[in-house]
Amino acid sequence: MTGLRIAEIFGPTIQGEGALIGEPTVFVRTGGCDYRCVWCDSLHAVDPVHRQSWARMTTDQVWAEITRLSRGNPLTVSLSGGNPAIQDFTALIARGQQAGYRFACETQGSVAKPWFGDLDTLVLSPKPPSSGETVDWDAFDACIMAGQGAVQTVLKIVIFDDADYAWAQQVAARFPTLPLYLQPGNPQVDPAQPVDPQDLSDRLLWLVEKVTADGWFAPRVLPQLHVLLWGNKRGV
Amino acid sequence: MTGLRIAEIFGPTIQGEGALIGEPTVFVRTGGCDYRCVWCDSLHAVDPVHRQSWARMTTDQVWAEITRLSRGNPLTVSLSGGNPAIQDFTALIARGQQAGYRFACETQGSVAKPWFGDLDTLVLSPKPPSSGETVDWDAFDACIMAGQGAVQTVLKIVIFDDADYAWAQQVAARFPTLPLYLQPGNPQVDPAQPVDPQDLSDRLLWLVEKVTADGWFAPRVLPQLHVLLWGNKRGV
Numbered sequence: 200m201t202g203l204r205i206a207e208i209f210g211p212t213i214q215g216e217g218a219l220i221g222e223p224t225v226f227v228r229t230g231g232c233d234y235r236c237v238w239c240d241s242l243h244a245v246d247p248v249h250r251q252s253w254a255r256m257t258t259d260q261v262w263a264e265i266t267r268l269s270r271g272n273p274l275t276v277s278l279s280g281g282n283p284a285i286q287d288f289t290a291l292i293a294r295g296q297q298a299g300y301r302f303a304c305e306t307q308g309s310v311a312k313p314w315f316g317d318l319d320t321l322v323l324s325p326k327p328p329s330s331g332e333t334v335d336w337d338a339f340d341a342c343i344m345a346g347q348g349a350v351q352t353v354l355k356i357v358i359f360d361d362a363d364y365a366w367a368q369q370v371a372a373r374f375p376t377l378p379l380y381l382q383p384g385n386p387q388v389d390p391a392q393p394v395d396p397q398d399l400s401d402r403l404l405w406l407v408e409k410v411t412a413d414g415w416f417a418p419r420v421l422p423q424l425h426v427l428l429w430g431n432k433r434g435v
Numbered sequence: 436m437t438g439l440r441i442a443e444i445f446g447p448t449i450q451g452e453g454a455l456i457g458e459p460t461v462f463v464r465t466g467g468c469d470y471r472c473v474w475c476d477s478l479h480a481v482d483p484v485h486r487q488s489w490a491r492m493t494t495d496q497v498w499a500e501i502t503r504l505s506r507g508n509p510l511t512v513s514l515s516g517g518n519p520a521i522q523d524f525t526a527l528i529a530r531g532q533q534a535g536y537r538f539a540c541e542t543q544g545s546v547a548k549p550w551f552g553d554l555d556t557l558v559l560s561p562k563p564p565s566s567g568e569t570v571d572w573d574a575f576d577a578c579i580m581a582g583q584g585a586v587q588t589v590l591k592i593v594i595f596d597d598a599d600y601a602w603a604q605q606v607a608a609r610f611p612t613l614p615l616y617l618q619p620g621n622p623q624v625d626p627a628q629p630v631d632p633q634d635l636s637d638r639l640l641w642l643v644e645k646v647t648a649d650g651w652f653a654p655r656v657l658p659q660l661h662v663l664l665w666g667n668k669r670g671v
Contacts, residue, residue, distance in 0.1 A: 211647045213656050220456060221616070221655035223646060274652035380457070396632065400664045410459060411447045416510035419457035420449050427663065428636045 202255040203286055204230035206244035208264045211274060215425030217322055217380045218353045219303060222275050225268050227261060227291075229280040233309055236330035238359065240388040240431070244281040258290040265295065273299035275319070284310040284342075292317045305355075308334070311341035316348030323377075324355040325370060327363035329384065343374075352377060358406055359384035371417060379418040381406060385426055394430040399423075438491040439522055440466040442480035444500045447510060451661030453558055453616045454589045455539060458511050461504050463497060463527075465516040469545055472566035474595065476624040476667070480517040494526040501531065509535035511555070520546040520578075528553045541591075544570070547577035552584030559613075560591040561606060563599035565620065579610075588613060594642055595620035607653060615654040617642060621662055630666040635659075 210225035230253030232245040243249045256264075265276055276295055278288055284306040292302045292314055303320035315321050323342055326332045346352045354377045356367040363384070371379050383402035387394040403422045410420055446461035466489030468481040479485045492500075501512055512531055514524055520542040528538045528550055539556035551557050559578055562568045582588045590613045592603045599620070607615050619638035623630045639658045646656060 211652065213643050221657035223652040223654075223656070269652070270650050272650035272652055403664060407449050414506050414508035416447065416459040416505070416508055418459075420459070421457040422660070422664075424658070424660075428639060428658075 202257050203261060203288075203291075205254045205256050205261060206230040206241075206249070206252070206281060208261065208268065210268055212425070214275070214277065214303075215428075216382055216421060216423045217305075217355045218351070218378065219275060219277075219320060220421055220424060224275045224277050224303075225265050226277050226279055227265070227283075229278065229283045229286055231285055232281040233285060234282065234307055234326060234330070234332050236326055236332055238330065238384060238386060238388060240385060241279075241281065242388075258294065261291055262294050265300070266298075269300075271298075273301070275301045275303055278302065278304040280306070282306055282310065284312050284315075287312070287314070289314040289317070306342070307332075308339040308342040311338065311345040313345060315342060315346040318346065318349040319351070321346040321349045321352045322355050323352065324357070327356060327358065327366050329359040329363050330357075343377075353380060354378070355380045355382065357382055357384045359386070364406075364409055367418075368415065381410070381418045381420050382423060385423055388431065390431045392431070394426055396427060399427050438493050439497060439524075439527075440489045441492050441497060442466040442477075442485070442489050442517060444497065444504065446504055448661070450511070450513060450539075451664075452618055452657060452659045453541075453591045454587070454614065455511060455513075455556060456657055456660060460511045460513050460539075461501050462513050462515055463501070463519075465514065465519045465522055467521055468517040469521060470518065470543055470562065470566070470568050472562055472568055474566065474620060474622060474624060476621060477515075477517065478624075494530065497527055498530050501536070502534075505536075507534075509537070511537045511539055514538065514540040516542070518542055518546065520548050520551075523548070523550070525550040525553070542578070543568075544575040544578040547574065547581040549581060551578060551582040554582065554585040555587070557582040557585045557588040558591050559588065560593070563592060563594065563602050565595040565599050566593075579613075589616060590614070591616045591618065593618055593620045595622070600642075600645055603654075604651065617646070617654045617656050618659060621659055624667060626667045628667070630662055632663060635663050 206228045208227050211223050214222045214224045228244050230244050301319040305322045308323040325334045358364050383406045442464045444463050447459050450458045450460045464480050466480050537555040541558045544559040561570045594600050619642045
C-alpha cells in the first residue's frame with residue numbers, strides 16, 4: 200500500500216514552541232519514527248501499535264485537507280511526527296508553496312532528505328541523553344547539508360536535567376552559527392492526565408536561571424506554550 | 436540636572452513577549468512617558484508621582500550596570516519604559532554594540548529619534564483604542580523612517596477587545612511589510628495583586644480563535660510569557 204502515513208492533520212492553531220512560536224500553523228503529524236524517546240509526547244504517531252489509526256493519504260488528499268482547514272488562506276504548514284523525514288514530502292511542499300503556503304519541518308536529524316532544501320524552516324531537534332537515544336552525528340551533518348537551500352535552519356533541544364544541559368552546550372559549540380532554542384522537558388505526557396502548570400513553570404524558571412547564571416546568552420529559552428495553556432489536549 | 440532618567444535596570448532574564456520572546460535580555464526601563472494608557476502596566480516608570488524613584492544616570496553608569504548584570508557576556512539590551520524615545524540613547528547603543536551587545540527598543544511610536552536607526556530591533560507598539568490614547572500617524576511614520584537603518588523593525592499590538600482587534604487589522608493593512616505580533620491585554624496590572632492565569636490563558640485562546648476564524652494568518656499571536664509565569668512580579 201502506498202501513500203503518506205498520516206497520524207493527524209489539525210489546525211489552524213498557533214505554533215507552541217521554538218523559532219516559529221505564535222505563528223498560525225496547520226500541523227501535519229506523520230506516522231512512524233526511527234526513534235523511541237523515553238519521554239515521547241507523541242507516541243500515537245510513533246508506536247506501531249497505533250499504526251491502524253494512521254491514514255494512508257495521497258499528496259492530493261493531504262493538500263486538500265490543509266486547504267480545507269486554512270480555507271485557502273496561505274499560512275505555515277508544520278510537518279511533524281513521528282519523524283516526517285522517513286517519508287517523501289517533495290510534492291506536497293511544491294504544491295503548497297505554489298499557492299503561497301510556507302513549510303516547516305521538525306525532525307531529530309537522523310535521516311536526511313533532499314526536500315529539506317525546499318523548506319522555509321528546518322527545525323533539527325537532536326535528542327539529549329535523557330531520551331535514551333544516541334545521535335548519529337554523520338547523519339545529523341547530512342541533514343544540515345540537505346537543508347542548505349532552506350530559508351532557515353535552526354536547532355531545538357529539549358532539556359530535562361543537568362546532563363541534557365551540558366550536552367546542549369556541546370551541541371551549541373559544534374554548530375555556533377545555527378540559532379538555538381532550548382525548551383524544558385515535559386514529563387507529563389499522558390493525554391488522559393492533566394499537566395501541572397506550576398511544574399512546567401518551575402522547569403522553565405530552572406532553565407532560565409541556568410543560562411543566566413552561566414552567562415550563556417546565545418540560546419533562546421522557551422516553554423511549550425500549548426502545553427502550558429492547554430495541557431496535553433490533542434488538536435491544539 | 437542632566438543624565439538619563441532610569442526607573443530600573445534588571446536582568447538577565449528572558450524577554451517575555453514579541454519578536455524576541457525567549458531571548459536572554461537585560462532591561463533598561465526608562466522613566467517618563469508622553470502617554471497615559473488606561474491599562475498601563477508600568478506606571479512606576481510613567482507617572483511623575485514616581486519621579487523621585489527614578490535615578491539620574493550617565494551613559495557610563497548605565498553601561499556599568501549592564502555589564503555588571505551580564506558579567507561582560509554580550510546579550511540583548513531592551514530599552515523600554517515609559518517611553519525610551521523621549522531620551523537620547525545614541526551613546527549607550529554605540530558603547531554597547533562596540534562590545535558585542537545588541538539593542539532593542541520598545542516604544543509606542545510617538546517620538547522619532549535618529550538613534551532608532553542604530554538599533555538591532557525596533558519594536559513599534561501603536562496603542563489601540565482601549566488605551567484611551569490616539570495615534571499620531573505622521574509621528575508614527577517618522578519613527579519607521581528613523582528606524583530604516585535598524586536590523587529589523589516590527590509591530591506589536593495589544594488587544595483587549597473587538598474594537599482593538601478591528602483596529603489592528605487596519606494597522607496591518609497600512610504596514611503590510613512589517614512583521615506583526617499580537618498579544619492579549621492584561622487587565623491585572625496591580626503589582627500587589629496576583630494574576631489569574633486562567634484569565635490570561637482564556638484571553639490568548641480568544642485571540643487565537645479570532646485570527647484563525649478570520650483566516651488572518653499574517654500576525655504571530657503570543658502571550659506575555661513573564662506575566663503568565665511570574666505574574667506582576669518586578670525584576671523578572
